[in-house]
Amino acid sequence: MIDHRFFLEDKRSLRLLVLGNREISGDSTDPEFIRSRVSQATQIPGSEIFLMDQEHGTTVIEADDFQEGVPKGDALFTTKPKKILVVKTADCLPIFFWTGRPALVGVIHSGWKGTLAGITEKTLGIVQKKYGIDLELVHFYLGPYATGKNYEVGEDVASLFRKEVPNSLKPASEPGKFLLEQKTFLTHRIKSLGVQPFLETAGVCTMTANSGYFSHRRGDTNRNLNCIWLE
Template identity: 30%
Template structure:
């Protein structure tokens, strides 16, 4: 069953929510935006949430406000980083609340994963094919987001995030819930030998998980022509999560492909770079948790 469920409220952004998590704790908001419902003009038409793509800053900020309003959260809670396709994980404190919401200059610098146990902080990060990774520890009441393109994936940002949550909050991997959100699928993501070399090095260290096959390529590498292949970043990240100690039954993985569905999502690859950005988000409010 698809874990990210589309919602289409009248006069509101079209969103993809994770009800299997939100149903367990009514303080939790978690999901992924679409390209539908915002104020941006072409080529960022709709709900562009990225300040770095050439769109009018005032339109991007208005789109972010519209998303916050749709979630029932104050825009002041929106907190984000300036992503660099790395593997740095940053702890977000109460003093960081609101950083990056209306300007790149105020965003948390050089960071691709954010985590917090503060209430009323809405973590957000941005995508147009890369893989959004979500983490929630209901026992320690901590949450995290990680942005995983191919560089972040091969740098094991998923494992780095689990390690950071353990160090900061005492989160045990077996307690952590994880989710892998809408992103480009193996059906659409063809790469060259430069990328494949890094992916194979990663897979060589994870053979015990069945990611690699003796005498051949991994099931998640599908050769297409000499020196080129399609790769499944979602499945690679799922396996990294498992190796980091997250239980397979605690991992949700989407089937939505941003490359296939440009009617719903921005896709940097399919639209040749002339496109906007979606957002992932996660946050815990201060209300009483469900019994």
């Protein structure tokens, strides 16, 4: 489990929580189970826990706009305290972000398709337009994901990343296969917005044996729960 508290410029705080295979015993693809488990871990009611029907797209949702149900989307943000934002991952990038001017938190589900499609850049553009945030003051944190140590792709995917950021790839041991580091590509994309990103990582590869987190590539059907909220 990852459990961090970060303080904002106005001395408010936010929490960042990632529940993995040591904390989850149940179907973490089921919305009701997710709300129940996250509520148990945080002591915040299930009605204040927001998640999406993720589809590897670029739909961005503000938690205040939620109606009943689970909307389709891959990025969530809010400026309101005690609203927990959740994305499910099992090798994809969970990208947490926040700023203190104004106090705002968000989380993005970014598989390789979403990374290429620009889900992060689109999300930042939306929150910048709506709240006037300074992108230079945004902090980023990558939760557990399939890193370039183990994340192998074929030439079909590799060619798409190579066109823009060749050094996001390294040859794998098998001919025609490559190891993809999405952090390298993501950093390039954020810099293309004119921003030098402050980006931290959990330092965990989901594909490593005994990582403590679910991995689709290792055959897991459950999902890690990546949560963030303003306290």
